[in-house]
Amino acid sequence: MLGFSLEILCREILVANGWQVESVGSFPDTGIDIIATEPTRNERIAFEIKYTRNPIYPTSALRISSERLVESASAARINKAVLIVAADIMPKIKERVEDQYQIQLLNLDDLLSLASIDLELLGKLVNLCEIDLSERNLDGNITSIIKPIRIKKPSDTSSTQENEKVGINFIDALRGIPLGKDGCYKFEDTVSDILKYLFDGDLTGWHQQKRTTDDLHRYDLICRVIDNSTVWKFISLNLDSRYVLFEFKNYKDEIGQSQVYSTEKYLYEKAKRKVCFLISRKGPSENAVIACQGAMREHGKLILNVDENMLIDLINSKISGDDPNELLFEKVDKFLMELPR
Numbered sequence: 001m002l003g004f005s006l007e008i009l010c011r012e013i014l015v016a017n018g019w020q021v022e023s024v025g026s027f028p029d030t031g032i033d034i035i036a037t038e039p040t041r042n043e044r045i046a047f048e049i050k051y052t053r054n055p056i057y058p059t060s061a062l063r064i065s066s067e068r069l070v071e072s073a074s075a076a077r078i079n080k081a082v083l084i085v086a087a088d089i090m091p092k093i094k095e096r097v098e099d100q101y102q103i104q105l106l107n108l109d110d111l112l113s114l115a116s117i118d119l120e121l122l123g124k125l126v127n128l129c130e131i132d133l134s135e136r137n138l139d140g141n142i143t144s145i146i147k148p149i150r151i152k153k154p155s156d157t158s159s160t161q162e163n164e165k166v167g168i169n170f171i172d173a174l175r176g177i178p179l180g181k182d183g184c185y186k187f188e189d190t191v192s193d194i195l196k197y198l199f200d201g202d203l204t205g206w207h208q209q210k211r212t213t214d215d216l217h218r219y220d221l222i223c224r225v226i227d228n229s230t231v232w233k234f235i236s237l238n239l240d241s242r243y244v245l246f247e248f249k250n251y252k253d254e255i256g257q258s259q260v261y262s263t264e265k266y267l268y269e270k271a272k273r274k275v276c277f278l279i280s281r282k283g284p285s286e287n288a289v290i291a292c293q294g295a296m297r298e299h300g301k302l303i304l305n306v307d308e309n310m311l312i313d314l315i316n317s318k319i320s321g322d323d324p325n326e327l328l329f330e331k332v333d334k335f336l337m338e339l340p341r
Helices: 002-016 059-075 091-101 108-115 119-129 158-175 181-199 230-238 257-264 286-299 308-319 324-337
Strands: 034-037 044-050 081-085 104-106 203-211 218-225 243-249 275-280 302-306
Touching: 002 034, 002 044, 002 108, 002 119, 002 324, 044 059, 059 081, 059 091, 059 158, 081 108, 091 104, 108 119, 158 181, 158 308, 181 203, 181 218, 181 243, 181 308, 181 324, 218 230, 230 324, 243 257, 257 275, 257 286, 257 302, 286 302, 286 324, 302 324, 308 324
Parallel strands: 044 081, 081 104, 243 275, 275 302
Antiparallel strands: 034 044, 203 218, 218 243
16 A cells, blocks of 8 residues: 555656656556656656665565566666665665666655655655655755666576566465365465565574473464564564464464464463464454454454465565565554554
8 A cells, every 4th residue: 555655656756857657557567667758858767666664675675676677668668767665775785786787776865855846745755654854865956866777688587587486386385275174284384485485584493383391382383583674673672572473274264263362372471472473264253353452452462363365465565576574564553553442
């Protein structure tokens, strides 16, 4: 949702700077968000927009996004491309990406500078990205910000192709697992591999089938949090949970409140283990949602439900070069914002 809002806002910013933007439905969503014509040279340029709450955009996602943008622009017979990322980018990484793909990479400061032509647009961008404008370095020479050169098709797109292949294989494998007891172990193994694919840079110490020392409880999967991205930093610092549990339920129906109550017993404040993602095929029942809300409201234990469709959405975001942590943050944010008294 926020990524789409940023895309709309970028269209408005380009128009305010004299660019002619093509209609929304004029091209498929295959790595290009905007096609616009330069105000001076009358040349079409392809734009891809990436939103993130993280202060730094993952380098691997930058590479994938760049490769997809170059391939899509070449297929559309567009010779210049710009990747806009609403985050800070280290100068060395920015230079490396631009040199490798011959695209222009604009960071958050560049985008804020372009938006400064209209105070209303600037205000929208500041609110959307939740930033303090006083800490930003804006460029007064707006007309010189967007200056892409001719792109070149990369000789090696193996990283993008491999990432897409792995993601599609995971989706196919997930959908092919039979519901119920017959597929429970396959579901557990497959989803564990999917989580590593999605969050390998954010979680560490992956332990499946981990038992407590008293041998009374067994966790499907437990990980230690790395404070790299906003959502995991929030879980670690604000919720005081250095460890995260994942429980897998391959049920044919929605999970009920009893599954939530049994999961809640695994969460323990003094062990810095207060967050669990309850992953199921069909999602939670209404009573299960109420039980999750009660666990948070009464005991400060966060139990979030993730169904098969959301897992697939997370995989698709990784395939497209987006940051899966954004979808996860929205899930956490929505749950806490709507938590009833």
